[in-house]
Amino acid sequence: MYIRGIGRTRFGALNASLPELMYDSVMKALSDSGLESKDIDAAIVSCFAPEKFQSQLHINSMLSSLLPTNKMPVFRVEAACASGGVAVNLACHMARAFENVMVIGVEKMNSVASWDATDILAMALDKKYEQDEGMIFPAAYALIAQQHFFKYGSTSEDLALVSLKNHANANRNELAHFYRKKVDLETIRNSISVSSPLRLFDCCPMSDGAASAIVSAKKASDRDIKILGSSVRTDNLSLIDRKSLTSFTAAKLAARDVYNQAEVKPEDISFAEVHDCFTIAELVAIEDLDLCEPGDSVKLVRDGETSLDGSRPVNTDGGLKADGHPIGATGIAQIYETVMQLRGEADRRQIDGPTYGLTHNIGGIGGTAAVHLFGID
């Protein structure tokens, strides 16, 4: 399987409707691929909560309205914040039957107040054991951070370094939510506490945006990037059923799957786009992907190895933290960045000669994980 074309909108608080965002990213992916809309044989839409943000369901049919002559099979998937990665995995399954499968991820979250959006996001947590007890995502990831601090000696300063690096990367990404925002360590350290030890600058923003990718079974040009591995794994919905708070079993299993499928070892990975909804999640991700031993991610961060000029760059686009996190689009935006890097088209944030790139997309607090491994064919 190959990624034949990619496209995305800017992420941020945008003055555009859900179908406008979808259409924009779809047209950019078509243009990037050289295909016309009639060449698309099936599509998958990834969107988390359009019924809450827009009072609109049946989004697969909405996409059909945007490409009205196709009348093709269109599916909508939802897997909390992993919806995008899950959609691409599904596209790989479907590309056995269809030549070109379009994947569109979209979310428009700024249609509601941010406190309402927080409650909507919490619907990805267990109703009985989490939502009804007042648990929201910052609180859940704060528990994870506290446990990581306790177990491995990581600190708030390490989390600040993750935030600093991701904001610096976003400053080189003109599509990023925080492209123009200047953030230094003082800004991060002095930001308000959201859920201790997480401060405002440990948390990703509420973003609007869309990203699209075309998955094709056959290679059509040298710009196509090969999907060497694709896996989705799941775990229990609630944190109370987890044996560990510092590692997501679903992510570890999905990572193992893609390494096996690709016959690539973790040490061969040039860079990774990981699910840093909170800064602590980037540390957990690096460890779950076996890019280091458990607990050692902080060493990589402190040594600058995860920076653009490090040995193992992570979140070169700014990640969820600074590129933004329009839920349904995120997993596909990660693949957008990975393709740009592998093509050598990442402009001011281009890393040096990457061969293999990973994407890691998490739903809930590890209830779903979608991991992909890409390379140059």
Add this chain to the structure above:
Amino acid sequence: MYIRGIGRTRFGALNASLPELMYDSVMKALSDSGLESKDIDAAIVSCFAPEKFQSQLHINSMLSSLLPTNKMPVFRVEAACASGGVAVNLACHMARAFENVMVIGVEKMNSVASWDATDILAMALDKKYEQDEGMIFPAAYALIAQQHFFKYGSTSEDLALVSLKNHANANRNELAHFYRKKVDLETIRNSISVSSPLRLFDCCPMSDGAASAIVSAKKASDRDIKILGSSVRTDNLSLIDRKSLTSFTAAKLAARDVYNQAEVKPEDISFAEVHDCFTIAELVAIEDLDLCEPGDSVKLVRDGETSLDGSRPVNTDGGLKADGHPIGATGIAQIYETVMQLRGEADRRQIDGPTYGLTHNIGGIGGTAAVHLFGID
């Protein structure tokens, strides 16, 4: 591809939670198949609006909690009222990579008042052109009925015959929402007008329930039913973009697909489970499936040909009208009934020696259509 096992709950206003309904139908499907939970390699959950009915998203992870050792790929799909049929189509794609794919459809609608449920259902209609104009589903299907009456001379009496037949079938289906309800023509004729010409007994109820099916690539026993054709097609979201109000293009295209895939002609079909969310929709379905010429469905109904002892039984389980319509479960319940009929296990509603059965599942007002064709291998 084969249906290797099926299971479902009773439909109705049930005193059971969403995961309880899912678990019940999953265990019944496993028991029916002879497989154990560890034999399931992937799963697809079909659910329309759990965030509105239960404040719960990330339902794929909820399923993972019910089969906690599997950690398998689980997807949630939503395609309005066609979610179930769409999920089975997706399972056919995934069964190329996985041995046994479980499909679970579920909805619990009676958690909210029926007028709130009506508004939630309307989210499958276009926000701008339909919802904001006050359009709800009974009104949309009333437009279709009026147009069918005008174009083909069908009448409210014909719709009453559809309702009467489906309630009679449900009286033979102990899992049906209206199993015990006695309904005669007078009851139907005297029921209140919902949206002219549709009366209360032209409308399906708000149901809770779940249905599951296991899709496998290989035949394992003589009870397995072969999936001869599977197709999903889509169309514009809004009625304002449609050329005809009396036929759904997506359904016609999906039907054509499955006839071609199966190399079976419409005249060879023994029976069909069709999407009668409103009685008029059953007439449109029969015509879109090419079981008769456009406008001629009323002749079949008047002549009793669609009854259990007719030449072409339709909705032998009572259909959405009387078996019930727990949105996410409906498309899978249609397949449950089709498998029961083809196995000869449909008890008091068993039809005589069926060879081919069709299922027809619609989302919105024809924005999505999922059609399947089943047979004995």
